[in-house]
Amino acid sequence: MKIPLDHAAAIGNVVRASRKAQKIRQDDAAGSIGVSENFLGKIERGDESVQWGKLFQVLEGLGVRIVVDVPDNVAAWLNERRDDRGRS
C-alpha cells in the first residue's frame, strides 16, 4: 500500500502502525532495529528533529519502503553520475 506523505510528522503514524501490525512492542522493535526505545517512541510521536539516517534505519527494520516521486524531467539529471568523474 502506497501512502503519500503530506507533512514530515505523518511518518510517525506509519511507523507506529507498521510496528503494531507486527504485534511487537516499542522496546522489542527498538532492540532488534538497533535504536533506543526512547528514539523509536519519539519517531512514532511525530518528532521531526530526528536524524534522517536513523529514521531510515527504523523504516528498514519495520519493512517500510520509501519511494520518492519526482517529475519525469529529473531522471536525466539522475543519470548524470557524480562518481563517473574519474574518482574510482
Add this chain to the structure above:
Amino acid sequence: MKIPLDHAAAIGNVVRASRKAQKIRQDDAAGSIGVSENFLGKIERGDESVQWGKLFQVLEGLGVRIVVDVPDNVAAWLNERRDDRGRS
C-alpha cells in the same frame, strides 16, 4: 517518476537532480526553501545525519514527493487514530 530508496544517502542524488532539473543554484534554492546553502549542499552530498523535518522541507521546496510503501495489513492500524482519543 517513482524511485525506490535503497539506502538513506541516495536521497541526496534525488535532491541534486531535482534542483539541477530546475536550473537553479544551490544558494538560490536554499534561499527560497529557507535553509542554508551549507545545509542543502550537505543533503546533496548524501549526509545521513540531517534532520528529517529539514530534509522534508527541502524535498517539498523542490517538488519532490515522498511515498511510503507498506504491507497492506498495516492500513488497519493506520485507521486506528490517536487523535480520536478525546483530545480534541
Add this chain to the structure above:
DNA sequence: ATTAAATCCTCACGGTTGTAAGGATTTTTG
C-alpha cells in the same frame, strides 16, 4: 474496578547539527 503492561516524559551526558562567514577546490564558461 483493579492490576499489569506499555508508552510517555524527564534528566543528564557526550557528541552533534544548522547557520553564517570565508576561503579552497572543482566545474563551467567563453
Add this chain to the structure above:
DNA sequence: CAAAAATCCTTACAACCGTGAGGATTTAAT
C-alpha cells in the same frame, strides 16, 4: 587555456540529539 561561477570545506557557536535510567501516565487485561 584562463577566468568566472558554483560547490565544497573549515571554523565557531548556540541549540540540540540519541542514549540510558527511572518514574509518571496511559492503555490493556482481567
